Amino acid sequence: LSAHNGFFQIFYQFGIWGFVVYVMTFSLLIKKMHPRDDDGVSVAILVGAIVLEMFEVVMTQNHFGAGLSLWIIAVFSSFALNRR
Numbered sequence: 001l002s003a004h005n006g007f008f009q010i011f012y013q014f015g016i017w018g019f020v021v022y023v024m025t026f027s028l029l030i031k032k033m034h035p036r037d038d039d040g041v042s043v044a045i046l047v048g049a050i051v052l053e054m055f056e057v058v059m060t061q062n063h064f065g066a067g068l069s070l071w072i073i074a075v076f077s078s079f080a081l082n083r084r
Helices: 006-033 041-054 056-062 064-082
Strands: none
Touching: 006 041, 041 064
16 A cells, blocks of 8 residues: 555554654754755755655656656756855
8 A cells, every 4th residue: 555655654664663763864864964065955955855755656656757857956956056
């Protein structure tokens, strides 16, 4: 069975403790990435991945082009900002 949402899917498969570990991992990554010298690009890409995870079925299956476009924009934006 699919929950059509990455967070609900983790909760469905691993219960509350798996969900807590999943959310804490993202929280710790954001906290560790925030002080980086990339003007917040790494945090923005991670937050984009978290948002995509919320709508994974819609963005990757129903509207595959929209999800792919989002990742292409994120990748090219990070390359452009790293050249400065």
